[in-house]
Amino acid sequence: MVGAFVGAFALLMLSAFTSVLAGGPLSTKRELVNAAYQANAGECLNWDKADLSDAQKVDCGAAHRFEVTGTADITAQYPKEAPFPNAEAWEKIAQEHCTQAAKTYMSDKLDPEGKYGVSTLNPDEHRWSSGYRQLRCGLQVTAPSGAALPSYGSAKTQDQSNVYDPGICVALGENNTVGDPVDCAQPHAFEIIGVVQHPEGEFLPTDKQDAIMSEKCAAIANEYTGGADLKAKGLLVTWDTRSEKSWAVGSRKANCKIGAVPQGNNLVAWKDSVRNPNGAPLTTSNPPQTTAVKPQDEPTGAPLHSDTSKPSESGKPTESGKPDKPSSSEPTTTTEKR
Structure with a gap:
């Protein structure tokens, strides 16, 4: 998607x-x-x-x-x-x-x-x-x-889902995009709080994925934050979904995450972590992006990207998705491809 x-x-x-x-x-x-x-x-x-x-x-x-x-x-x-x-x-x-x-x-x-x-x-x-x-x-x-x-294991045998481990914070990049992993004390767009594994079988349409993610991410957020009042902090729970193309090759994992309430069509950076310091140790089951891994200070070579991967010039969302809105009943969703 x-x-x-x-x-x-x-x-x-x-x-x-x-x-x-x-x-x-x-x-x-x-x-x-x-x-x-x-x-x-x-x-x-x-x-x-x-x-x-x-x-x-x-x-x-x-x-x-x-x-x-x-x-x-x-x-x-x-x-x-x-x-x-x-x-x-x-x-x-x-x-x-x-x-x-x-x-x-x-x-x-x-x-x-x-x-x-x-x-x-x-x-x-x-x-x-x-x-x-x-x-x-x-x-x-x-x-x-x-x-x-860093990666671990051959790509032939790994789940290819584009996800990060719990505890990773990702920066707010240029043109309203999501950037590299950063220390959670620094301004960031999202804090990853968990990974959900969808079941094997036929592709689940986005609305069905949303239903699963809404329930599971709410529970994960409650455990991750120790029951913190996210709304009072100007934050909300959101998640990713997998496209049919990704599903077809076996990608079944998707991230639950916490972000600030957007301003109009724009993501908002926020600082610090909402993780409960007295909570259970995090499970980093998705190498290579673990809480200990940081990207190199400088890319090794020139990063080259095809036109299909460039952010839009306006930095605004496409028609298929809009930024999160706060909800009093349940977390809302974004569907970034991650």
């Missing part, structure tokens, strides 16, 4: 996050980088540094930032004398050469609104100038800013 706020929580399949592996003289760091250049489909890569100079292969069960879905050689389109591509060109290359690789790798069960986005690892200018034209296509979980987030 189209989100109430275009771009909010969306990580579309055609979004391309391009990372350029570091160049330079041969060294220990270069040898580690070479391991990434030599990775094959089904292998996973991890790094900590923004320039990927420490990139190396890791077991996919461990924390990783990139799962290789295939390789692509673009020599035919870009001979040795071709100039180094700009950001727009890299996006086109990723879409043309890596989108189908991801679909094939996932046996055509890649959630177009899920947490995994199609990405590429590209040669740097030094290697490009020497004629190197091989790419690593892959899947990656990224924050809205483009920063790579």
Whole structure:
């Protein structure tokens, strides 16, 4: 379902996050980088540094930032004398050469609104100038800013639902969108309070999902906050729904969350957490976004997004959804794709 706020929580399949592996003289760091250049489909890569100079292969069960879905050689389109591509060109290359690789790798069960986005690892200018034209296509979980987030387990076996763990707060981004995870003491759009697992079976229309989420999120909010009066704080309970496309590939999880009462069509940022400090420990059953995980300070490479994932110029909701309104009887809903 189209989100109430275009771009909010969306990580579309055609979004391309391009990372350029570091160049330079041969060294220990270069040898580690070479391991990434030599990775094959089904292998996973991890790094900590923004320039990927420490990139190396890791077991996919461990924390990783990139799962290789295939390789692509673009020599035919870009001979040795071709100039180094700009950001727009890299996006086109990723879409043309890596989108189908991801679909094939996932046996055509890649959630177009899920947490995994199609990405590429590209040669740097030094290697490009020497004629190197091989790419690593892959899947990656990224924050809205483009920063790579750790993932655990192969994408082939994971639930692809685009959700965060309880206790995560997400920033209010530009143009009325939802941004990266932030400390809850900072201004944020929503605080995630729980994850609801819908049952297997035929797709549940949005109104039926809303009925389930309304009941379950109210109960989750009561436990999470210790029965706090959210209305008195200018807050309300809301939730996400899953689209039929996501449902078809097995995405069944959706977030319950708390946000401030919108002003007209605009989300409102608020500070601090409403979690009951004496409540039970949170269950972080949805890696990679746990309460301990923060995105990198800087994205590794240029975050590239197709037109379908850009927020609307006006920042207003589409006709399919409107912002939350306070209710005296039950929580209301938004339907951001998350």
